[in-house]
Amino acid sequence: MPQNLLDLDLAGLTAWFGELGEKPFRARQVFHWVHQSGVADFAQMTDIAKSLREKLQQQAEVKAPVVNYAHTSADGTRKWLFDVGPGGGAASDQTWRNGIETVFIPEDDRGTLCVSSQVGCALECTFCSTGRQGFNRNLTVAEIIGQLWVAQHSLKTEPNRTTGETAGRPVSNVVMMGMGEPLANFENVVTALGIMLDDHAYGLSRRRVTVSTSGLVPAMDRLAERCPVALAVSLHAPSDALRDQIVPINRKYPLRELMAACRRYLVHAPRDFITFEYVMLAGVNDTPGHARQLIELTREVSCKFNLIPFNPFPDSGYEKPRADAMRVFREILQDAGYVVTTRKTRGDDIDAACGQLAGKVADKSGRVMKRMHKEAA
Ligand code: SAH
Numbered sequence: 001m002p003q004n005l006l007d008l009d010l011a012g013l014t015a016w017f018g019e020l021g022e023k024p025f026r027a028r029q030v031f032h033w034v035h036q037s038g039v040a041d042f043a044q045m046t047d048i049a050k051s052l053r054e055k056l057q058q059q060a061e062v063k064a065p066v067v068n069y070a071h072t073s074a075d076g077t078r079k080w081l082f083d084v085g086p087g088g089g090a091a092s093d094q095t096w097r098n099g100i101e102t103v104f105i106p107e108d109d110r111g112t113l114c115v116s117s118q119v120g121c122a123l124e125c126t127f128c129s130t131g132r133q134g135f136n137r138n139l140t141v142a143e144i145i146g147q148l149w150v151a152q153h154s155l156k157t158e159p160n161r162t163t164g165e166t167a168g169r170p171v172s173n174v175v176m177m178g179m180g181e182p183l184a185n186f187e188n189v190v191t192a193l194g195i196m197l198d199d200h201a202y203g204l205s206r207r208r209v210t211v212s213t214s215g216l217v218p219a220m221d222r223l224a225e226r227c228p229v230a231l232a233v234s235l236h237a238p239s240d241a242l243r244d245q246i247v248p249i250n251r252k253y254p255l256r257e258l259m260a261a262c263r264r265y266l267v268h269a270p271r272d273f274i275t276f277e278y279v280m281l282a283g284v285n286d287t288p289g290h291a292r293q294l295i296e297l298t299r300e301v302s303c304k305f306n307l308i309p310f311n312p313f314p315d316s317g318y319e320k321p322r323a324d325a326m327r328v329f330r331e332i333l334q335d336a337g338y339v340v341t342t343r344k345t346r347g348d349d350i351d352a353a354c355g356q357l358a359g360k361v362a363d364k365s366g367r368v369m370k371r372m373h374k375e376a377a
């Protein structure tokens with residue numbers, strides 16, 4: 001099997017080059033070609049000695065997941081579906097292909113790429129379309145960084161829709177908010193984050209890369225030590241009673257432990273803040289009382305809030321909040337001194353909004369079958 005160079009960070013590539021008897025600076029050159037120039041064909045790496053290029057052609061490859069389709073929304077949001085290989089799970093159908101989704105959101109001053117970390121998700125938050133699909137497997141480093149590689153290099157040749165100019169590096173920010181729980185795929189995600197931050201690759205600053213977690217407390221501590229990028233925590237409820245219901249991982253890591261983990265995280269990332277994401281579900285977690293409880297809960301954490309109106313999907317059982325409920329909720333938090341952003345829904349005409357990423361998942365957890373039986377009974 002050829003070595004996929006997208007699976008390696010610079011340290012890994014240098015070590016692998018060492019095994020080939022090649023010097024570290026050669027690894028750096030190839031790393032630049034791959035990540036900065038987006039070149040996958042070794043023949044095009046013109047400043048590399050021909051003998052090395054031939055060696056690489058025999059023993060290595062640069063292989064991102066295959067693009068199944070790319071759609072562009074009316075507002076410029078772009079969504080890709082990547083093919084990440086066959087089946088597994090209860091699906092006996094050998095022709096089944098798993099798919100993951102990636103979304104690019106262009107704004108005036110930045111371009112944000114929303115990246116997936118797993119095929120599906122095992123955590124079963126009740127309002128999340130990815131959670132509904134079940135879980136198949138973790139993505140490899142190549143599949144995670146491959147999403148950025150494809151986006152960066154396919155977008156940079158496209159003219160901007162308003163200015164007509166092409167951007168050198170269209171992706172300025174990455175959020176790990178696509179399919180999956182990034183901290184449940186810890187090692188691969190951390191290696192991919194390292195490549196995103198590396199000046200020899202994408203050179204994104206630590207604060208422009210965000211990991212979003214539903215609250216895997218031990219992994220939050222490990223992330224703080226290994227790679228303290230910006231952290232978003234999916235809170236969604238101000239009490240254990242409610243959060244146990246809608247974010248089931250809360251039964252394992254309840255709010256008191258989660259808040260303590262947030263405070264510890266900020267010790268490693270001074271001058272930062274935690275972004276608390278809060279999906280507003282009509283009649284479930286969107287009353288003034290909930291907002292006041294949130295203030296109490298987060299009193300000792302340096303934080304801001306990101307309110308996300310629930311994005312519906314078929315048979316979700318939830319409804320979007322009313323505009324006035326969102327406004328009142330926001331004002332209560334703002335009056336208490338919090339910075340609050342309300343996430344604009346982008347790309348919902350192509351199902352690219354938060355929580356709508358469904359991809360194609362051959363469930364291995366048995367959960368989807370169980371639900372179908374329950375619904376049939
Ligand atoms: N697993 C991670 C990251 C992926 S989800 C996490 O849960 O944080 C990214 C964000 O979208 C999370 O805050 C998640 O709770 C939110 N989300 C999930 N389903 C949603 C929906 N139907 N509408 C709006 N936001 C949703």
Ligand code: SF4
Binds near residue numbers: 234
């Ligand atoms: Fe998984 Fe996040 Fe969806 Fe919860 S919200 S099921 S953790 S992807």
